[in-house]
Amino acid sequence: MSIIALGLNHKTAPVDIREKVTFGPDIIVGALRSLQENPAVEETVILSTCNRTEVYCSINQKDHEPLADWISRFHGIGEDRVSPYLYSHFGLDAVKHLLRVSCGLDSLVLGEPQILGQVKAAFQTATDAGTTGKMLFKLFQHAFSAAKQIRTDTAIGNSPVSVAFAAVSLAKQIFSDLSKQTALLIGAGETIELAARHLNQHGIGRIIVANRTVERAHNLAAQFDGYAIALTELSRHLAEADIVISSTASPLPVLGKGSVESALKERRHSPIFMVDIAVPRDIEPEVADLSDIYLYTVDDLDEVIQENMRSREEAAEQAEEIIDHYVGEYMGWLRSLDAVGLIQDYRSYAERLRDEVMQKALQQLAKGKSPEEVMQFMAHTLTNKLLHNPSAQMRQAGFNGQVELLEAANTLFQLNKSENKS
Template sequence: MSILALGLNHKTAPVEIREKVTFGPDIIAGALRSLQENPAVKETVILSTCNRTEVYCILNEEDHEPLADWISRFHGLPSDRVMPYLYSHFGLDAVKHLLRVSCGLDSLVLGEPQILGQVKAAYQTATDTGTTGKLLYKLFQHAFSAAKQIRTDTNIGNSPVSVAFAAVSLAKQIFSDLSEQTALLIGAGETVELAARHLSQNGIGRIIVANRTVERAHQLAAQFEGYAIALTEISNHLAEADIVISSTASPLPVLGKGTVESALKERKHRPIFMVDIAVPRDIEPEVADLSDIYLYTVDDMDEVIQENMRSREEAAEQAEEIIEHYVDDYMGWLRSLDAVELIQDYRGCAEQLRDEVMKKALQQLAKGKSPEEAIRFIAHTLTNKLLHTPSTQMRQAGFNGQIELLEAANTLFQIKKTDNKT
């Protein structure tokens, strides 16, 4: 068996590729079951976020080509459209990759905390679907524990650096005084909530929250004295917005070029700053062609993020050391599984010998032998039977000059020298 991490992320693939291979909530269970049908796959988890799509598998063999092809086929894409952007990690490297991802060390924003919740949700979905087992259970528990310790023991989460923070920082560069501006937030997930929090802390004038579920929009808007609307009402309120930040799970754009053009006319071409954090994108790319529109995607946030992440680099070095410890621990546990079957067989043999000797001892008692004689028979016979094969093998190892085997036997049996003098 081997562990595989296969996928693509913001480092290897542009947003126009990433958005084509996402696994939304409505299809991920079916995707997990489809992947599990591959005879090489024993366990699997799919992680799909704005910045990455990754498949974690326990395989019967080290052959990931069919799985890479599966990603393309599942999304109806030619293999050569996806393959150039894929990376794969096996064994120890796969374990380390998952731990680094869970701790935010592989994120667009170094150390961002949202990814841990996304990893936990991905694992829970796979567990609910029935595609995980004890190997991935142990692996993901290690990832969660490592992330928790890194948050506790390092300062990696102390600086407010995230895609949402970067978006608000950029808005502050464009609008010197946010108190005069209105922000329209599309979606009501963690990223949008974080953006709302940063906007509020920077004194935004008004917040409008648009979401498919209006009740959830109301809950979020109420925290920041804003008001909520449905996605279908965006066209009626877009002209009020100076800032638009969008992050939904919609498979199709929720804001088109025509709607934005109408809003600009109503605003008399006062500019609108837009940030599309979603993958697939929420805002049609053609919107960027309009005058008075400043549209940024997650990929455009990189420069802003780089300026705000330097304080986390030292903490990241400490985090890497913690990760190494957890990787070593998991790999040690994985190697220990190889001994489980041997231990079970060894115990089975010993128990079989015990039963045979006990049976004979009971027969002796039935024939009138004393308990003391029966006990002596058990001790003598069982000792001889248990020691016969190891003694024979060690004697042969000495004859063959296999010193390493003798040293291993000494380590295995923890043999202590005894004084035979009387």
């Protein structure tokens, strides 16, 4: 039995291929059960995100062809279209791959934390569908433990590496308690939505979303109990904002120096933190000359991001050491499974001998023999029966010059340690 990981991701496949092999919530359970019907597959988990689709299985053969063929057939795509983008890992490499994925070391953004939640959700879905067992259960628990330790013991998740996250992190440096602040977000695209999520996670007091299309602004604001305004209303609401983050596609600035001056007067010069993420810029550069304005551009944030990326890369080296430790632990546990059957067989053999000798001892007691005689018979007979086969094999090993077998027997029976104790 071996662990296999098969899949494709943002590094190996373009988006038009990735989107063809995703497993959405409506088909994931059916897919798990379909895959488990394969005679080679014992247990399985499917991880499907916008950046990756991966299948993790305990499998009774070292061959990924059945899995690759299944992915193609399930999605109705020619195997020749999918196979060039697939990667596969077996055994130790598969274990290490899952741990690196779970810890964000294989992500588009190094160390991003969202992937761990996605891995946990994928495992829970597979468990609920009945497609996991002891091998994958143990593996994924190791992955979760490794991710937790890496988050605790390294700085891999401490430094923002997205523009939106960097903007919100700077805001926290200026306003230590965001719960008392109002954020004005200009635009309603992906970056602004991400900024809104980060602000919400950090407990922002209030969110206002301004956009050319008010309906889009409303849809975004409603997710965070905020309210929407049109771009034409910016000057009327600017004084309410402690934090302004702007990212539109406007070819001209949407916020000028005059509007900001008016807002500062209305605020009695209470400071405003501004981040202009847009290219070309949304906020006139002259705004930076105003007192009580902290204006950052995308270039300023890029310096923060690059510095933080270097910090994450250093932390990633520590993370790899932690991962190696957990990989070693899991592989040791996996190898120990090979001995379970042998141990069970040996115990059954010893118990059969015990029962045979016990039956003969009871018969002797029934015939009137003394307990002392019967106990001596039991001890002598059981000892001889248990030692007969091992003794014969060691004698033969000595005759054949099988030194390794004799050394293994010494390790197995702990003979030297027994002598030392006596």
